Amino acid sequence: MTNAENIVKTENLVFEYIRRDEEGNPIGVKAAVDDVDLNVEQGQFIAILGHNGSGKSTLAKHLNAILLPTEGSVWIDGMDTTKGDHLWDIRQKIGMVFQNPDNQIIGQVVEEDVGFGPENMGVPTEEIWARVEESLKAVGMYEYRKHSPNKLSGGQKQRVSIAGVIAMHPKCIVLDEPTAMLDPNGRWEVVRAARALNDVEGVTVILITHYMEEIVHADHVIVMDQGKIAMQGTPREIFSRVEELKELRLDVPKVTELAYELQKRGIPMPDGILTKEEFVTEFLKLKH
Amino acid sequence: MSLILDHVTYEYGSDTELAVKALDNIELVIDDNEFLGLIGHTGSGKSTLVQHLNGLLKPTSGHIYFNGRDIHENDFDRRALRGEVGLVFQYPEHQLFELTVFKDVCFGPKNMGMKPEQCEVAAYEALEAVGLDEELYDQSPLDLSGGQKRRVAIAGVLAMHPKVLVLDEPTAGLDPKGRDEILDLVKELKKNLGMTIVLVSHSMDDVAEYADKIVVMDRGKIIYHDTPKNVFAHAKELEAMGLGVPQVTSVMKSLADAGIDVPQDITTVDEAADVLAALCK
Numbered sequence: 001m002t003n004a005e006n007i008v009k010t011e012n013l014v015f016e017y018i019r020r021d022e023e024g025n026p027i028g029v030k031a032a033v034d035d036v037d038l039n040v041e042q043g044q045f046i047a048i049l050g051h052n053g054s055g056k057s058t059l060a061k062h063l064n065a066i067l068l069p070t071e072g073s074v075w076i077d078g079m080d081t082t083k084g085d086h087l088w089d090i091r092q093k094i095g096m097v098f099q100n101p102d103n104q105i106i107g108q109v110v111e112e113d114v115g116f117g118p119e120n121m122g123v124p125t126e127e128i129w130a131r132v133e134e135s136l137k138a139v140g141m142y143e144y145r146k147h148s149p150n151k152l153s154g155g156q157k158q159r160v161s162i163a164g165v166i167a168m169h170p171k172c173i174v175l176d177e178p179t180a181m182l183d184p185n186g187r188w189e190v191v192r193a194a195r196a197l198n199d200v201e202g203v204t205v206i207l208i209t210h211y212m213e214e215i216v217h218a219d220h221v222i223v224m225d226q227g228k229i230a231m232q233g234t235p236r237e238i239f240s241r242v243e244e245l246k247e248l249r250l251d252v253p254k255v256t257e258l259a260y261e262l263q264k265r266g267i268p269m270p271d272g273i274l275t276k277e278e279f280v281t282e283f284l285k286l287k288h
Numbered sequence: 289m290s291l292i293l294d295h296v297t298y299e300y301g302s303d304t305e306l307a308v309k310a311l312d313n314i315e316l317v318i319d320d321n322e323f324l325g326l327i328g329h330t331g332s333g334k335s336t337l338v339q340h341l342n343g344l345l346k347p348t349s350g351h352i353y354f355n356g357r358d359i360h361e362n363d364f365d366r367r368a369l370r371g372e373v374g375l376v377f378q379y380p381e382h383q384l385f386e387l388t389v390f391k392d393v394c395f396g397p398k399n400m401g402m403k404p405e406q407c408e409v410a411a412y413e414a415l416e417a418v419g420l421d422e423e424l425y426d427q428s429p430l431d432l433s434g435g436q437k438r439r440v441a442i443a444g445v446l447a448m449h450p451k452v453l454v455l456d457e458p459t460a461g462l463d464p465k466g467r468d469e470i471l472d473l474v475k476e477l478k479k480n481l482g483m484t485i486v487l488v489s490h491s492m493d494d495v496a497e498y499a500d501k502i503v504v505m506d507r508g509k510i511i512y513h514d515t516p517k518n519v520f521a522h523a524k525e526l527e528a529m530g531l532g533v534p535q536v537t538s539v540m541k542s543l544a545d546a547g548i549d550v551p552q553d554i555t556t557v558d559e560a561a562d563v564l565a566a567l568c569k
Binding site for chain 1: 329330331433434435460461462463464465466490493530531532534535536538539542543546548557558560561562564565567568
């Protein structure tokens with residue numbers, strides 16, 4: 001059973017872990033991911049939201065076989081992750097970027113760090129350099145190629161991490177809270193780089209985040225709670241459900257909240273306003 | 289008047305050609321029971337400033353006064369100062385290490401030389417103040433959720449009974465609800481225990497909502513020190529420093545540009561909603 005059009009597909013995915021007491025005796029089983037069906041088409045920009053502990057990172061770790069399902073299955077570009085023989089192909093198809101940039105950078109020089117992945121895959125030297133150049137250009141870090149990574153800002157380091165992943169030419173890149181440790185400028189740099197990869201290179205992007213303003217451009221948003229998919233839809237559909245999001249310990253962008261507060265005060269603003277520009281346009285319509 | 293920074297300059301690598309002024313002639317008075325927001329982009333000197341407040345760093349030149357005394361005088365008790373000006377670092381949960389939550393919170397007061405029974409009372413009070421469930425007191429701090437760990441780390445500082453609580457990005461990495469809970473807690477501490485709060489933040493929305501006054505830093509200097517309304521009226525200058533304004537402030541500006549007469553000093557959603565609703569009536 002293969003799904004050629006789906007880069008990522010999960011079916012009834014369950015991941016359980018055993019909870020233990022202080023002595024290490026098992027005291028119960030908890031499902032961190034509970035019956036999740038996920039379909040991601042090549043070229044989509046997917047955002048996964050959820051509070052701390054909702055299971056979103058556990059789900060992400062299934063996408064390149066760092067974790068294997070307790071029940072159900074995960075297919076990456078048609079390959080079943082539980083069949084060990086595709087492991088390297090899967091990891092080449094799905095690149096991961098994690099929260100803390102300092103844990104992901106190993107090279108002494110930016111270009112060496114980015115070249116590490118393709119070198120490890122056995123790519124010929126000349127092509128490695130071509131890939132390093134193209135990847136660093138894609139994230140806007142080419143001018144820093146001779147710099148030492150530890151002198152870069154957090155946002156720059158994350159962009160180097162992303163370049164290191166795309167140098168392996170993945171079809172899909174999974175970013176697990178890549179901006180959680182960054183300041184607003186760094187966050188914007190990283191999100192812009194991810195969007196450019198998606199728009200220009202057609203790489204599938206799965207972005208896991210807490211920050212609502214980072215997901216307004218996603219094609220599809222998935223909200224996780226207690227290991228399950230609690231809501232899904234376009235950003236506009238999701239952000240129309242302000243109260244439900246708050247119950248899930250999440251938030252909406254301030255403009256969305258402002259439009260919602262106006263509705264509560266009897267002003268007929270439309271649902272699910274996502275950006276400042278939209279808010280201003282809609283408000284001006286009301287005034288005229 | 290509790291904390292005064294008088295012409296404070298701090299230079300890295302003073303004796304080399306690469307000397308950098310991380311703080312450049314800072315003048316700042318932090319009043320008792322004030323809630324001060326400290327903003328600035330990465331590298332603007334915020335964290336360096338904060339580390340001067342309890343004597344972790346010593347100014348290259350200038351003086352810091354706590355309750356009228358220079359904290360770098362020889363006979364000043366800097367160990368006591370570290371109890372009175374409590375510092376909660378970024379990702380404070382990385383510093384939890386004891387076997388149980390309760391022991392971890394006791395560590396600070398014990399280190400300050402309090403008697404064991406006093407330490408336990410202080411730890412109970414502190415854990416109660418941060419609203420941690422009593423069932424968790426004997427758990428390993430490492431088994432708690434991110435938000436709970438952060439509460440324990442804050443309790444560890446509170447148990448030393450500080451007069452001033454300095455928090456360096458206390459909400460980084462927390463989900464939106466966890467963020468609100470921590471900031472509401474800090475607000476309660478100011479109200480109920482009369483503490484002075486210094487909050488370092490990257491979120492303009494958070495400082496706009498919680499702080500009485502805001503200090504904006506850029507390249508080691510204080511650029512603005514004023515109420516949130518007055519500070520965020522400088523949208524253009526803040527953007528030039530790599531900072532922003534709260535999203536609603538920016539909405540108000542766009543509406544004004546489109547010819548709608550709305551006040552330009554609005555920083556919170558509720559205020560904005562009231563003003564805009566009134567316009568439509």
